[in-house]
Structure formats: C-alpha cells, structure tokens
Amino acid sequence: MMGNGLYQSIFDGVKGNISIVMPEKCSGVTRINDEVFISTSNKKNIVYVLDFQSLTIKRTLQLANTMWCYCLGTDGKRLFARLSDYTIKEIDIQTGATLNAIVKPEVNIPATALASFYIDAKRNLLYMPDHKNSVYCIDVTTGKTLAVVDNFKNGITGNPTSIAITNGYFLITLINTPTSYVYYAKIPDYENFGADEFSKLKFNVYNYGSPIVGCCSFGSYMLFTKDDINISWLDLEKVIGKDVSNERFLVQYDNKYITFNLFEKTKSLTSLVPVMTTNNSNGIAASSHHEGAYEAFRVFDGLDNTAWVTAKTQVRSWLSYEFISPTLFNTYALKSREENAGESPRAWDLEAWNGSRWITLDKRRNEVNWNKDEVRTYHFPNSNQYKKIRWRFYENNGSVLGVALRKIDLFHLSDSGWLELSKPNNIDYVYKHGISDLNQIKKEDWSLLSAINPKVKLLRYTHDLLSDMSEDNNKLYVAKNASRSVVRSQFTPLSQISIPLGNISINEDVEKFSIELTKDYKDNIRLFVSFDNGMKWESFSQGKWKNLDITDEDDIKKNGMRVWDFESLRTEDFKAKAIYGFIKIGFMFDTKLNEKGSVDIDSIKASINTYMKGARVSDLALYILNTTSTINLSFIGNKLSGTLSDYDLGLVQYRVFLNDKPYYPLSGEFTNLHGSPEGIALNIKNTEVKIGEKNTLIVEFKDYWGSVDSWTTHFIGTYAGLMFSDNLGKYYTTDIGEILKYWNAGTLVAGQISKENKITLTNMYGHKVTNIEVKGINADLPNGVRIELSKEQFPFTPEEVLNWNTILDYNQSVEFFARLATELTANSVPSGKFEIRARAQKI
Secondary structure, eight states, X not given: OOTTSSHHHHOOSSEEEOSOOOSSOEEEEEEETTEEEEEESSOTTEEEEEETTTTEEEEEXXXXXXXXXXXXXXXXXXXXXXETTSOEEEEOTTTOXXXXXXEOOSSOOOOTTOOEEEEETTTTEEEEEOSSSOEEEEETTTOOEEEEXXXXXXXXXXXXXXXXXETTEEEEEEEETTEEEEEEEEOSOGGGOSHHHHHTOOOEEEEOSSOOOXXXXXXXXXXXXXXXXXXXXXXXXXXXXXXXXXXXXXXXXXXXXXXXXXXXXXXTSOOSSOOOSSTTSSSEEEESSBOTTOOGGGXXXXXXXXXXXXXXXXXXXXXXXXXXXXXXXXXXXXXXXXXXXXXXXXXXXXEEEOSSSEEEEEEEOOOOOOOTTOEEEEEOOOOOEEEEEEEEXXXXXXXXXXOEESEEEEEXXXXXXXXXXXXXXXXXHHHHHSBSXXXXXXXXXXXXXXXXXXBEEEEEEEOTTOOTTOOSOOOOOEEXXXXXXXXXXXXXXXXXXXXXXXXXXXXXEEEEEEEEESSSOGGGEEEEEESSTTSSEEEEETTEEEEEOTTOHHHHHHHSBOHHHHHTOOHHHHTTTOTTSEEEEEEEEOOOTTOOSEEEEEEEEEXXXXXXXXXXXXXXXXXXXXXXXXXXXXXETTEEEEEEEOTTOOEEEEEEEETTEEEESTTSOOOOOEESSEEEEEEOOGGGSOBTSEEEEEEEEEXXXXXXXXXXXXXXXXXXXXXXXXXXXXXXXXXXXXXOOOOOOOXXXXXXXXXXXXXXXXXXXXSOEEEEEEXXXXXXXXXXXXXXXXXXXXXXXXXXXXXXXXXXOTTOEEEEEEEEEEOTTOOOOSOOOOEEEEEEEEO
C-alpha cells in the first residue's frame, strides 16, 4: 500500500533514492500533474510514464520522431521534446505522436547531457540550460534570446543540465562528476517574473554529492535522474527552509479569511520619511563613514538607482535619521542593492533616542540570501513617538567592501501585517496569498485579533502536486486544525502494541476525532489514553475513565476502546483529566495467526475550536499556548544543566549570557525553536570565567509567542575538573593543565627520601565520579629518582598508582601523600620535573 502517495513511504530525511528500478538508464525527466515522464539514454524514441502515487510504469510512449537529445520539458500541462533540427515540439502524452512545433531558438544549444527545460506558457518564455556555462531565457514566439544567466555558479566549475521552477524558487542543476550541485534562487514576485527579473536572481548552492542529469519538482520535493536505472529525490524544505514548503495557512476570523504579509501591506503605502535631496532636507540623515557620494540621505531620496554605501571594508557601521517632529512607527522596509555579492546587512539593531539614552526597538540576526533589489519588511511592537532613530549594523553577508542599502522606508501599521482576502477557491490562490511560515507572526500580532474577537480558526492547506507554474485550478485540500500522529507498524502474528511518540493537544473544544486506516481493521484495534505522557493508561467506558494495564493483553482486548468508541469522545469527556492540555494515544493491533502484511494508521485528527489565547501549528498539530515557559536549571562545577519546558507542549528557545556578554549562542540571538521539554547541558569554559571573583550567569528563555522570562545565578569563579590542591587549598594547576604553582621537594642527596607532601584531589565537575585513579609520571626525572604515592602518611606505603572505588560527589575530595625517593646510584642533576595525573569515570 502506498497510503497517501509517495511522501509517507520514501521521503524520509534530506535526500535518497526511490525504490523503483527503471528498465533503462534515465536522462530527461519532467512532470505533468501526477505523472512523471522519463527519457532514456539508449533509446531516443522512448519515454516512460510513471504514476507518482504507485511508482509504477503506466505506459510507454513510442515517439514518432527520434529526439535529438534526451531533453524533456513542460509548461505544466503539455509535454515537449527537442527534435533533430533544434526545434521544440509538443508530444502527445497518451500516444507519443508529434504535435505542433512550438519554437526553434535562434541560439543553437548543444545536445550534450541536456535533460530538462521549462516553458512558462503564461508569459511565452522558455528556460533552457546550454550544458556549457549558461541558462537562457528565450521568447517562445520569436525564438529570440531575452536573457542569459551565467553568473550563478559561485566559482564552481561544471555544466548545467536541467531547470525546474517550484513554489516560488528557480532551480538549476549543474554536474561536475562525481558530484552535482543544485542552485536555487527565490523569485521575489512571480506575478511579475520575466527575463529582466530572471537576470537579477541571486543563487545559493547545495552540494548534492552524486551526479544529477535531469530534474523535476513535486511541490517541495525534487526528483532527479542520474544516467542510471535509479531515480533520486531531494527535500528542498530541509535545504532551503519553510519558504519553499507546499504548505500554506490562512486565518478564518470574524467570518473573514485573512493572511499575514508585511510586504504586501506596506508596498503601496507612503513612507513616514519624506523624500530627501540632501542630508538636511526634510529631517536630518547621517551615518558613519560612507563611500564617495553614497551619503546617508540616499536611502531616503526615493530613487531606484542610488544607495547608501559604507566606506570600503567598514562593516560595523550606523545610519541615523531625525524626524522633523516626534513620530510613531512600528514597521520598516530595507531594499538591498547587491551590486557586490554579500554587501547587504546580516545583523543589526534599530534604536531610538528617548531623551537620555539609546534604546533598542528591534533586533535582527542572520538575514541572509538577499537578492538584488529585494525588499524585506520588519515589524516590532512600539507605542511611543521618537524623533531620532538609528540602525547599527554589525555584519554583512561576506562582502569585503562593507554594507550597502538602496532604500529604507518607515511605516506605522495599526493592525500589523494582517490582510483580508476573498474566499479561497483554488490552490494557486492559497499558495500565492497564504502564510508559509507561522513563526513570522508574533504574539503581539495575534493579540491584535484577540482584542476584537477572541475566536480564531487556523486553516492549513496542502496539495501534493502544488507548483507555482501550474495554471490548472486544482482541487483545494483543507485539513482544519489537524493533529497528525503516524504509526508505522509491521505487525507480527501476535497482538502488537504501538505507542506514537507524539501527543495530541486538547486545550479547547474538540469537535470530533477521526482515525484513518490503510486497511479495514477497525474491529481489530483497541485504543487507550494517557493523560500524563505514558505513566498511566486509561479507557473510557460507560461515562467514566478506568485504569488499564497495557502489559495485560486480555485487559486491553476486554476493556480497551474500539475505534468508534474513541471517535465519539468530546471535550466534556476530557476536561477533568487533561490537566496538561494534551493526551497520548496507544493502540493494540489484534491480528490473526495466519495474517501477514502491514497496517498503517495514516492519521489521527482532532478538530478543535480555537480561541485566541494564541495558536500555532507545527507537525500538523494545533496547540493553544496559554502558559509561560518554565525552566529548571542547576549550575554546578561550571556546568549548566536542566530543562526548559512549556506545559502546552509548545516550542521553546533560550540564550545564555555570562557577565553581560553573549555566551551561547555567541551571536546573542536565541537558539532555534525546539519542542518542549528542551534539555540544556552547557559547559562554561574557565577561560571565560573570572576565577576567584563574582560572575553572573543569565539564561533567558521564551516560547513561540515571545513571552520571555529569565533565570539568574551568581557564582565565584572556580576551575572545573579533578583538581589538585595543597594543604592550604591552593591549586597546583588549572583544569586544562596550566601550572599555577609547583611543589618544591627541596635539595636531595642520592639515597635520600623527601618529606611527604599532602595533596587533596577534589571533584569540581558538575557530576558524580567513581573509579578514581591517581598516577605518578617519572618521565622527566633523572635516573634513580622516582615519585612515590600513598593513601596514608603513616605508614607510607609507596605505590605508583592509587585507586579509589568510592563515589565522589561535586566538591568532595580524597587525600593522598607524595614524596620523592632517590637511589644511591642516582645521577647528580640540578633539577627535575614529575607529574601526577588523575582520571575518573563519570556517573
């Protein structure tokens, strides 16, 4: 069974091979709806047609004319091939018959290894690689070349072989045996994308690691041919991010459909900064040292061919503006120049002067992958008027020439980036206007809605075959507030229990549950529920929850819930039990002895009425966030450890400051959002600690909504590790072996033994240790001189190695004694060195 198609069975990870083995070596490839068309290396008149859902060959096309190369292309509806006279013609997708000629490009592009091209039927544009250095944009009507892009390689040698466009991204594959590269560039505005915009794209690169010949897209997945009998795939979402996902969200609110898009909201607005012609017209613009005539006011001059540029090599810089009078604002837009790759800012703060000091209004970090003349819009909470503001830039994106910006606009939005839409009626409309990444919507943005109407519904839209370039009106798929829990269980001839790792959130009104199976096994499944993450399990019967022993199969068979019992549960059945806002569901598959095969629970869906205490969707699960994240930390032995939790099972993140400086991450930004609970284990380097002085360690943490709290501890800096000290408590070395003091054994005559010296070994790790070993190292002592160790001073029993099987907790210690012993034959030398080393096993 393929379940819901290819995704659930093979797309696990970043990349891999599809299980199907083709009868011939594969070269060209393209896709039309749910069919994949593949040309072969050996037979230029054969095209195989695969059904994407079943991964089987549906039919074989015998072409009436031999292809000049292996190259296939599409406009989303029709199949095209290059024939012997360089002409591109349509091929009947059912019979293989040659239909009308489309275009013969004026430029003769060689056939060598050319595999996939694309036709934009709406704009009559053909995109085709030439296998040498370039990708062409050609007018389909005239055959004329409109644009040639050959600067995308980023210094990598190789040959472009195929083109794809999907979900707002332009992709080029380049082969350099034995590897290949996938180049990708975001199309800023696809509605207005043409030859000029194509020539301005800025490409990033991903090393695929093995050869690629042809490519096509399935939503955010790429399929590759490799000139062999295998077909490979790549998950673009894991390479590029959520922006390329074929998942979109809309908000249903107050009987309206709304989306969130700051750029669309502001692009037609007038900036709060009037057009400037000098640094002192309509306000005051200023900056740190700039390059030539690229003065500060240039970002406010309203022109599209000017820019502010810092002095060469000056990345850390600032740019300020003083309004004519105090002004309220909460949004700004930066437009890149990118005439020199990497000159756009990567990290900056926006600050305002409050009359006595500069305060930070907005922080941005890791703003990467700028395109030429790209506009990015940023929103932040602010209810105060300010007259003076400034941007402090800390990093650019790698250019040695400094920072450059073409334009800055300022706005005040009363309702942030929310935009009202008409009712969606096709997937292209949703893809264009829907929200690709919910992380961009902050707590204060949701609060703007809840202040008016507390009830908000979040709608998720997805379509396996979603593509920007498809012009057909595909059916709209909607899964409202769906929690998804996928169980993959190859069942044995015995009853089998499966407990998914994920939970289902039940913070508000559950409208219904539904369970989808790949086979009709509803009579053979029993379900049970845990309200404490698997500690105890219960079943609902006759209006009551009853304990269930999941180690007793007879108890589960007799008292476990059947599918229809579980699907009938509603909010009132959970309210008294689900105190943490979630449940875990377990299953037992009651199979017969002679059965073989597999059964999949494709999904469990909980449809929930969402009230606006805050909502987010992750992994198709809807969580209502109405609690503050909590932290349970300890700092022992220079080790910070503990957990960061959110009782709503929301995403959490943190950052660490040591003595008011960022320690982790070094950028000062929060870590990426991770599921709760998030474990924290961080060793603080003694090189960063003020030894013997007061230190301050602060951990700031927040949930998805941005609710921030902090944990603070003060400590006197100490070393961490197994530490040797004298009878006064003074350390001999640091925890990394730097010498702090020597043990001076005095002058010895041959045959003498030194006085015993008491040494204390203390566990300064942040954890318990056992199996402690102390060993003397004689390598740098003269012949006839040795270090001797003993656990007791009286009697002193000389040993080379001492062992303790005890357990040492933090700050606990053991004592031993050391001395130097000489033989009568010992060499006479002015000095010598020895070492004493310790090791232990962590508990």
